């Protein structure tokens with residue numbers, strides 16, 4: 001089986017994880033810029049992070065035959081100080097030129113604060129001006145539905161087309177709103193908390209596979225870089241067709257990400 005993990009934070013994973021993912025059939029990944037488990041103390045910290053995302057991770061992934069791509073932004077967890085965030089954003093134009101960058105992400109909201117919203121709107125304007133694909137982070141737990149609706153309203157105030165925006169971390173109570181408004185939706189799989197492979201299978205059984213993908217969001221915290229293959233096993237156990245599984249874990253990521261000529265699924 002061949003699959004794509006379209007949202008995983010490999011900067012916090014070991015080389016062994018690349019090996020295990022390759023053995024499980026992963027041929028391509030995309031890594032959104034996010035919080036690295038600590039607040040960076042200067043824009044220079046982001047400069048080095050963007051170098052890591054565009055230089056060292058692609059080289060590390062290539063050792064295992066995995067094509068590495070990334071998304072760049074100031075994540076909402078570190079966007080509480082607009083002056084600092086704008087300084088970091090001034091680095092983006094230069095890095096957007098790099099060959100594995102697919103667009104702007106993961107932008108969005110974390111605590112639904114006013115400052116986060118200001119910086120989200122500035123990222124959206126930036127993406128609109130440069131016709132970039134967008135990958136969106138939605139808040140976890142109790143703020144999720146409210147934050148998801150706020151983000152979709154902010155996007156609706158731009159000329160960004162919904163089919164060029166993926167809204168990630170959807171769950172049972174947000175997926176219908178996201179799909180109804182024409183966006184792509186991502187399910188983030190976690191070992192126990194939030195959306196598990198079992199809940200993702202339930203969501204596919206209710207909503208189908210159109211414009212829906214799944215990812216591991218493997219990062220510095222409790223997470224599982226093999227979450228997508230585990231969901232594949234769960235779907236297979238429930239008797240879903242090879243076509244359904246392939247659509248959710250390979251074809252849908254290819255269709256959305258393939259809107260960037262830089263995306264290479266690596267499954268030829």
Ligand SMILES: [Zn+2]
Pocket residue numbers: 007009032034106217
């Ligand atoms: Zn993430």
